[in-house]
Amino acid sequence: MIIVNLDVMMAKRKISSNELAEKIGITPANLSVLKTNKGKAIRFSTLNKLCKELKCLPGDILDYQDKEDEVNND
Amino acid sequence: MKITGENGIGKILKIFLQVCFYCGIIILVGLPFLLNKLGCNLGASMYVIYPNGIVLLIITHKFINLFNSLRLNNPFCEENVKILKTTGIISLIGSLLWLIDFLYEIILVHSEDIVFNCTLLFLCILFLGVSIALYILSELFRQATEYKKENDLTI
Numbered sequence: 001m002i003i004v005n006l007d008v009m010m011a012k013r014k015i016s017s018n019e020l021a022e023k024i025g026i027t028p029a030n031l032s033v034l035k036t037n038k039g040k041a042i043r044f045s046t047l048n049k050l051c052k053e054l055k056c057l058p059g060d061i062l063d064y065q066d067k068e069d070e071v072n073n074d
Numbered sequence: 075m076k077i078t079g080e081n082g083i084g085k086i087l088k089i090f091l092q093v094c095f096y097c098g099i100i101i102l103v104g105l106p107f108l109l110n111k112l113g114c115n116l117g118a119s120m121y122v123i124y125p126n127g128i129v130l131l132i133i134t135h136k137f138i139n140l141f142n143s144l145r146l147n148n149p150f151c152e153e154n155v156k157i158l159k160t161t162g163i164i165s166l167i168g169s170l171l172w173l174i175d176f177l178y179e180i181i182l183v184h185s186e187d188i189v190f191n192c193t194l195l196f197l198c199i200l201f202l203g204v205s206i207a208l209y210i211l212s213e214l215f216r217q218a219t220e221y222k223k224e225n226d227l228t229i
Contacts, residue, residue, distance in 0.1 A: 026229060033229060038227065039228070039229050040223070041227070042229055043229065046229050
């Protein structure tokens, strides 16, 4: 399954959820969905903004782990 | 014309269904007295008409709940899928009841009232059709709910 390591990158860049949500133009609730791996998909535009704001690559935010898709199968 | 929302057509339909629901209860309760007064004797069909009246009341009640969600601007939810599926099953029960009445009239009573028998058969087919239509609708709603959920969780 795809793991979103947004919280790790946010901690590295020392940026809060509210601040990041405001900067990339999404609601804190949607950012929370992304952070907690509850999201079903991520738009390229959102990924682009995240990478731009956190000064990182998509691979730094997204990771793949070979295990059951627990979140999306419920 | 606006369908969903506070002032949509859904609200008017909901009121109409509520009127039908309460009138249905009154008719169902008063039916024996009404038939007695009119001097009508439906015989064994009474045992089918009553359960079918209850079936129709349940269907109406389920549809009132369905139109509630239209008012709240949220038609594609799991609850509506369940309502449509349950209503489909209830309608199928209604169809079976009409079929039992039809077979009873043909086989046991040897009824020669063609209009009455055709009406029973028509009601049986009608309820069966409604049941199939509701099942298909519930499947459509289930898929739409899944798409909506996926869209909502696309950030």
